[in-house]
Amino acid sequence: MPAYEAGSEDLEFTGPAFLKGHGTENDFVLLPDRDGRIELTAERVRAICDRRAGIGADGVIRVAPGRNTGTGAEFFMDYWNADGSLAEMCGNGSRVFARFLVAAGWAAPGTLTFDTRAGLRTAWLGEQGPVRVDMGPVTLGGASTAAVAGRRFEGTAVDVGNPHLACLTDVPLAELDLSTAPDFDATVFPSGVNVEFVHRPAGPVAEIAMRVHERGSGETRSCGTGTVAAAAVALAADGRRAGTLGVRVPGGRVVVTVADDGTATLEGPAVLVAVGRLDATLWPDAG
Numbered sequence: 307m308p309a310y311e312a313g314s315e316d317l318e319f320t321g322p323a324f325l326k327g328h329g330t331e332n333d334f335v336l337l338p339d340r341d342g343r344i345e346l347t348a349e350r351v352r353a354i355c356d357r358r359a360g361i362g363a364d365g366v367i368r369v370a371p372g373r374n375t376g377t378g379a380e381f382f383m384d385y386w387n388a389d390g391s392l393a394e395m396c397g398n399g400s401r402v403f404a405r406f407l408v409a410a411g412w413a414a415p416g417t418l419t420f421d422t423r424a425g426l427r428t429a430w431l432g433e434q435g436p437v438r439v440d441m442g443p444v445t446l447g448g449a450s451t452a453a454v455a456g457r458r459f460e461g462t463a464v465d466v467g468n469p470h471l472a473c474l475t476d477v478p479l480a481e482l483d484l485s486t487a488p489d490f491d492a493t494v495f496p497s498g499v500n501v502e503f504v505h506r507p508a509g510p511v512a513e514i515a516m517r518v519h520e521r522g523s524g525e526t527r528s529c530g531t532g533t534v535a536a537a538a539v540a541l542a543a544d545g546r547r548a549g550t551l552g553v554r555v556p557g558g559r560v561v562v563t564v565a566d567d568g569t570a571t572l573e574g575p576a577v578l579v580a581v582g583r584l585d586a587t588l589w590p591d592a593g
């Protein structure tokens with residue numbers, strides 16, 4: 307590594323440029339890749355997301371050119387979990403992705419539509435402030451269970467483009483040890499599952515609280531698709547198909563609206579905190 311001088315932009319790191327950002331402290335490394343030249347691998351993602359030896363993140367988002375799938379979308383959100391696995395969708399990541407596109411001048415503020423593995427998503431945002439994202443269809447499935455430290459929780463399977471098991475519980479959320487993955491029924495979730503533990507005050511509610519253990523990332527401070535799953539299940543428990551709920555997560559608060567047609571929107575913060583360039587240690591074949 308060359309000598310460092312404060313303010314110097316001469317460091318000859320040979321890996322790609324990156325940004326760090328988060329949405330309610332669900333944090334991501336973004337790799338801007340307008341020309342589609344970056345070759346991501348599971349190994350590279352794991353190295354970048356390592357919180358000791360890398361930059362540290364819950365996932366990596368490659369800001370990629372639209373795929374040739376006939377959607378016409380100019381950008382594709384190529385989302386990877388910290389363990390190097392791919393996911394169909396990331397709600398908090400979508401907001402940060404949209405925030406990057408506007409901050410970089412790659413898209414104008416207002417309404418923008420981009421592609422994800424779960425299909426097209428639309429974001430609404432200004433030059434600054436919160437971002438609202440259309441989360442597509444939210445489909446409630448059957449009952450299933452999760453177990454944490456031998457304690458069993460009843461839940462409902464929810465498809466938000468990616469798989470969730472949302473468990474309403476009276477157990478104080480702070481008591482849960484989510485340092486290891488909850489047990490779940492692999493016959494119901496053969497591709498793994500994100501598990502939400504949801505506290506819903508008695509009676510008609512305007513706000514719920516949630517903790518989550520994410521497939522491929524462990525416990526995170528927030529999961530956007532998870533908040534949508536949690537809200538849909540909490541509304542259903544209230545006898546409502548549609549409605550708006552605030553969702554408190556360890557990393558902040560988002561607002562979820564489920565519409566009569568079964569689609570949802572997610573609104574919350576999206577923050578970019580740093581920009582830099584990867585060293586070859588995080589990008590083994592660089593240079």
Ligand SMILES: N[C@@H](CCC[C@H](N)C(=O)O)C(=O)O
Binds near residue numbers: 399469500528531
């Ligand atoms: N944190 C994300 C979800 C990321 C993907 C998830 N871990 C999966 O594997 O499905 C969100 O904000 O939605």
